[in-house]
Amino acid sequence: MGQTTRRGVLATMGVLATAGCSSVSGLGSGGSDDSGGSGDGADGGSGGSLRKETVKEVSRSVTLKQDQFEAVPLSFDRQTVLFFSVVADRNVDVLTFRRPDFETYRTDAADQLRFVDALSEQRTEATSQGSAVSPGEPVVVVDNTTWGETQPSQRVDIELELEAFIRDDGSSP
Structure with missing residues (x-):
């Protein structure tokens, strides 16, 4: 089978955007999602006609x-839907950290840090x-260092697309 294309990944993002999504709770400083595999439960999302505010x-x-590494720091003051796609010409690690864990990753290169499983690969x-x-300050990182599971390459070209938006089902006053 051929190599995954940017178009294929973006098409998948479109499918995800129109489907229900799981909730990653506790993305703020006190959350419990970590790389240990505890994960989150799905809330099934909401159906019906949705509007979005990017x-x-x-x-x-x-x-x-x-x-x-390439980092995209974000800040949300309310529940937000986050979608991203990364296409690279070699293997990389894509990790989503909470802001304090990202600062440790960036400055100390600690061996063990928590990251959000549902938004990492x-x-x-x-x-x-x-x-x-949930509201908070996540940071999406494309990593070409020795920190993650992938051995770094001498050079890797990446395409990164990210969108964060508020979903509104029109039911609030």
Whole structure:
């Protein structure tokens, strides 16, 4: 089978955007999602006609050298839906951290840090992730360092698309 294309990943994002999504609770500083695999339960999302208010859009083409990463810091003051896709020409780790864990990752390169399982994937050339997230300050990271599971490459080209939006089902006053 052929290599995953950017178009395929973006099409998957579109399907996810129209389907119900799971909720990642506790994305703020006191959350309990971690790389230990505890995960979150799905709330099934809401059906019907939904409107959305985009709060953040990112589209980047980046070349990462060995031991570099690309970070997209976000800040949400209410429940938000976060979708992103990453397509790379070599395996990378895509991790979503809470802000304090990202600061530790960035400065100390600690061996064990928590990241949000539902919005992370390691050893991948293409991923598309989406989930509802609680208020907080997550940071989406494309990693080409020795921190994650993937051995860094001398050079990796990536395409990153991200959208965060508020879903409104029109039922609130």
